[in-house]
Ligand code: KG4
């Protein structure tokens with residue numbers, strides 16, 4: 001029987017950072033996609049690894065049960081289990097890894113280890129009405145709280161990192177500058193919200209000079225720190241009175257940095273199909289800049305459905321499905337033993 005026409009049910013588990021997520025896919029269609037966010041970290045202004053792994057322990061059974069229930073399938077119908085093996089926080093990854101390994105062993109079905117960063121990119125291959133799938137080759141921009149990468153994608157599992165951040169990720173740049181303004185964690189969506197009513201040119205910030213397709217955001221953060229300190233000394237209400245303009249200016253600078261690098265990537269590779277993924281791709285300013293580039297630069301851009309941009313298990317499921325088919329076709333078999341979590345896994 002042709003593998004492509006077979007009904008493949010994949011249970012996917014994601015626990016790399018602070019979201020415990022499970023999804024069930026029937027081939028490339030999402031039947032359920034459940035995410036439990038960990039609110040505990042808000043009071044600390046960032047993710048506390050020890051608390052994250054404890055919360056994963058508490059959430060994983062109810063989240064997986066909910067995913068199976070919503071998909072309306074029994075665990076005995078599952079074809080394979082896919083889970084995030086890295087990169088991420090080791091203690092968090094281990095919860096998903098141990099759970100997935102035990103579950104697959106108990107059901108005697110294949111276990112598929114998934115790279116979280118590949119999954120952010122392959123989320124574009126989920127079959128979803130109204131969303132086109134990119135064709136190879138394309139450039140993927142993955143922007144999240146943990147990563148910032150520009151990747152050349154020649155095939156599902158043939159990816160080359162062209163550039164990445166040498167310090168903070170884009171999401172961290174948003175979250176850390178938001179924190180400087182006294183906004184709660186995660187500050188990225190709040191900067192996005194306030195920026196909508198602000199003047200992006202009110203406060204010009206300088207862009208960092210980083211070679212080739214690499215990024216750096218730590219200098220921008222320091223620049224904003226001094227800018228806020230200096231102005232708050234002169235006027236203690238400076239932030240409050242100018243919040244929307246400050247947010248719009250920060251967002252404008254970050255978008256410019258990203259668009260400059262994408263332009264260089266297009267120039268260097270001759271590829272003008274751009275697919276974005278990762279939590280920061282929910283940013284309205286970035287989405288608009290990419291949409292504008294279609295008319296202004298002739299690019300073709302792919303923006304994922306919102307629920308597949310931030311950390312989720314559906315993207316792990318689609319990657320698992322693609323890997324499942326590939327491994328079946330390659331006849332290489334599966335690794336059911338000795339799969340371990342790797343905090344620094346590379347694409
Ligand atoms: O992909 P994700 O859920 O988790 C990681 O793998 O990091 O990304 C979370 C990051 C956070 O830094 C959050 O502030 C940022 O994505 N984020 C945003 C927006 N929504 C989420 N940043 C800017 N604008 C947004 N609308």
Ligand code: ZN
Pocket residue numbers: 116120144278279310311
């Ligand atoms: Zn992520």
